[in-house]
Amino acid sequence: MTEDARHILIVLESWGEGGTESFVRQLVEWLTENTDARISVCLLKADTTARQAAVQALPIAERNVHVLGASNAVSVFLRFLRLLHWLRPDVCHLHLYSSLLPAVVASRYARAPRIVTSLHMPLWNWSLRHRLAWRLAIALSHQITGNSSATLRSAGRLPGSKDADLVSPPLPRELLHASSRAIGSHDVQANDSSWTIVGIGRLSREKCWDTLLRALHLLEMDNPGAWRLRLFGDGLERESLGRLAESLGITTIVRFEGFLPFDQLVDTLVDCDISVLPSRFEGLGMAAIEAMALGIPTVTADFEASADFIQQGVTGHTFPRGDAVALARVLGWHRENPDRVTLVAENGRRLVHERFRPDVVFRPIIGAYGLNDLLDNGRHRSLGTGKG
Numbered sequence: 001m002t003e004d005a006r007h008i009l010i011v012l013e014s015w016g017e018g019g020t021e022s023f024v025r026q027l028v029e030w031l032t033e034n035t036d037a038r039i040s041v042c043l044l045k046a047d048t049t050a051r052q053a054a055v056q057a058l059p060i061a062e063r064n065v066h067v068l069g070a071s072n073a074v075s076v077f078l079r080f081l082r083l084l085h086w087l088r089p090d091v092c093h094l095h096l097y098s099s100l101l102p103a104v105v106a107s108r109y110a111r112a113p114r115i116v117t118s119l120h121m122p123l124w125n126w127s128l129r130h131r132l133a134w135r136l137a138i139a140l141s142h143q144i145t146g147n148s149s150a151t152l153r154s155a156g157r158l159p160g161s162k163d164a165d166l167v168s169p170p171l172p173r174e175l176l177h178a179s180s181r182a183i184g185s186h187d188v189q190a191n192d193s194s195w196t197i198v199g200i201g202r203l204s205r206e207k208c209w210d211t212l213l214r215a216l217h218l219l220e221m222d223n224p225g226a227w228r229l230r231l232f233g234d235g236l237e238r239e240s241l242g243r244l245a246e247s248l249g250i251t252t253i254v255r256f257e258g259f260l261p262f263d264q265l266v267d268t269l270v271d272c273d274i275s276v277l278p279s280r281f282e283g284l285g286m287a288a289i290e291a292m293a294l295g296i297p298t299v300t301a302d303f304e305a306s307a308d309f310i311q312q313g314v315t316g317h318t319f320p321r322g323d324a325v326a327l328a329r330v331l332g333w334h335r336e337n338p339d340r341v342t343l344v345a346e347n348g349r350r351l352v353h354e355r356f357r358p359d360v361v362f363r364p365i366i367g368a369y370g371l372n373d374l375l376d377n378g379r380h381r382s383l384g385t386g387k388g
Contacts, residue, residue, distance in 0.1 A: 006371055007038045009089035011080075013099055014046040015054040019286060020095050020120050023147070023169045025057050030170075030362045032059050035374040040064040042083060044076050044099050070099070077102040084110035091116060091369045094141075098130070104137040116368050117141040118167065121283040122154035122304070125206075143368045148284040150304035165368050168308070169286055170358040174266060175293040195335055196228045198272040198296075200265070200287040201279070203235030203256075208278040208301065210244055214324035217248040219331060226335070227253060230272070234259045269294060274334055274341075279303055280321055289356060292316065292348040297341050299330055309355070315348040 008031065015021055024041070031037055039060050043050060051067040058065065068079040076099045084092070084106060091114045092107045094100060100117065107115045117138060123131050138144055138155055145167040146152035149159050157164035197216070201207050209231060219227045231241075231254070238256065245254045260268060269275075275291035277300040284305050292298045292309065300306045302318040310316040317334075319326040334341050354360070366374050 005036050005038045006091070006369075006374060007040065007087065007089040008091045008093060008369065009040045009042060009084075009087060010093045010095065011042045011044065011103060012095050013097060014043050015050040015057070019169060019283070021057070022172075023118075023120070024095055026170050026172075026358060027362060027365065028058050028060060030358050031365075034359075035366075037371075037374055038064075040066065040087060040089065042066045042068065042080070044068050044070050044080065044096070044103065073099070073102040077106045081106040081110055084112060090114060091371070093369070094118065095120065101133040101137045104140045108140055114143070114370050115141045116143045116145065118145045118147075119151045119155060120147050122148075122151045122281065124154050125281050142370070145365070145368055148305035148308050150308075151283060153304075165364040167364055167368070168284055168356060168361045170361045171290065171293050171352065171356045172262065173358075174263065175290055176353065176357060178266065178294060194226060194228050195273045196230060196271060197331065198269060198275050198291070199229065199231045199233075199277070200275070200291070201233050201277065203231070203233050203237040203241060205237060206280050207235075207237075208280050208322060209237065209241055211278045211301070211322055211324050211327060212276055213241065213244050213248060213250065213254065215327035215331065216254070217250050218324060218328040220250055220253065222328075222332075225253075227331075229254045230257055231255070232257045232260055232265060232268075266294070269296065272296060274299065274331065276327070276331075277301065278319075278321075278327065282306070284308065288316070289352050292345075292352045293356075295345050295349045297334055297345040298348060299327070299334075309352060310348075314344065315351050316344060 010024055012020065012024060028039055031039055041054060041058060043054060046067045051065055054065050055062045066083060070076040070079050080103055092112045093116045094103055095118050096103055104115060123134055143163055144155060144157065145165045147168055149166060152159050152164050152166060159166040199209060199212055203209060216227060216229050245251050275296045275298045277285055277288040279301055281303045282305050285300060288298050288300050289309055298316040300310060300318050301321040303321060306318055310318055312318060317330050319330050366372055
């Protein structure tokens with residue numbers, strides 16, 4: 001890194017184990033490998049525990065992780081403003097939710113040369129107050145990025161427009177180099193004694209796991225003993241979903257597996273036959289994309305972002321949100337058409353390996369930063385470019 005290297009400040013609310021943190025970690029890794037930029041990270045509302053987690057997760061020096069401990073919009077503005085006057089970054093890249101507007105205003109007040117706002121969820125899923133604040137923050141930003149076409153459209157932008165870029169979360173490197181787990185290692189046959197459905201994600205209301213349980217009930221009534229379900233994840237809906245499974249009489253074929261670390265989860269999916277993501281809405285739907293990357297046939301609800309990776313009947317299948325009857329019908333089709341399912345799964349795996357590699361999804365970030373010379377001056381060591 002040269003003394004005059006460009007300085008990129010990446011800003012989050014805190015640091016946890018969510019999708020935003022995973023995105024930022026992979027972005028920092030990619031920037032570190034492919035450019036000579038200096039990278040700092042600011043956690044607006046974090047404590048020392050969160051700071052230490054960020055330090056351990058990110059490939060940057062500990063001194064470049066800043067914790068402000070802000071508690072409200074006013075303290076976010078004042079403390080972030082002081083940090084900006086001290087650091088004088090070339091780019092402020094904001095990955096924020098409730099703190100977005102005060103952080104953007106502080107960036108403008110400090111005359112930051114470039115403000116990039118990344119949206120990780122469509123705006124229409126939030127309250128009117130949050131939507132108004134986000135739209136104002138977007139108007140004050142120099143550039144925005146969205147994790148899906150649906151997210152950009154919710155902000156009134158189209159992918160590829162002058163001030164908006166589509167920057168999806170990339171596949172983890174473990175998946176880019178993983179062999180196809182479900183197809184080839186596990187014969188998919190219509191006369192199998194039991195098919196295993198897998199669901200991965202928070203046990204929360206917007207994920208609509210109740211729709212999957214009701215669909216399983218319909219399948220069990222039609223063909224007893226032919227199906228099993230494994231749900232991976234924790235959340236507030238665990239008890240209510242357990243009660244629903246009991247009322248539907250399917251407790252013997254449903255297993256609530258709880259949360260598993262990613263590497264353990266990948267190994268566990270070796271014997272599943274199909275993945276289902278029945279969510280009412282998703283920023284993108286990484287659980288489905290990651291299943292597709294392993295060669296697992298994948299079904300999602302028709303939330304808008306699913307169109308970014310599922311072409312109906314070609315790379316996967318969708319069903320109308322909340323429609324258990326339609327979901328049961330789609331699952332039944334998969335069991336009855338193993339040869340076609342194998343082809344769809346292979347198509348899906350090929351698509352996500354091509355579209356969600358880090359070198360593909362992160363390249364527009366450099367243009368969003370207004371620093372197109374960064375890649376020319378960088379080290380050109382590619383991250384995760386495996387073709388699968």
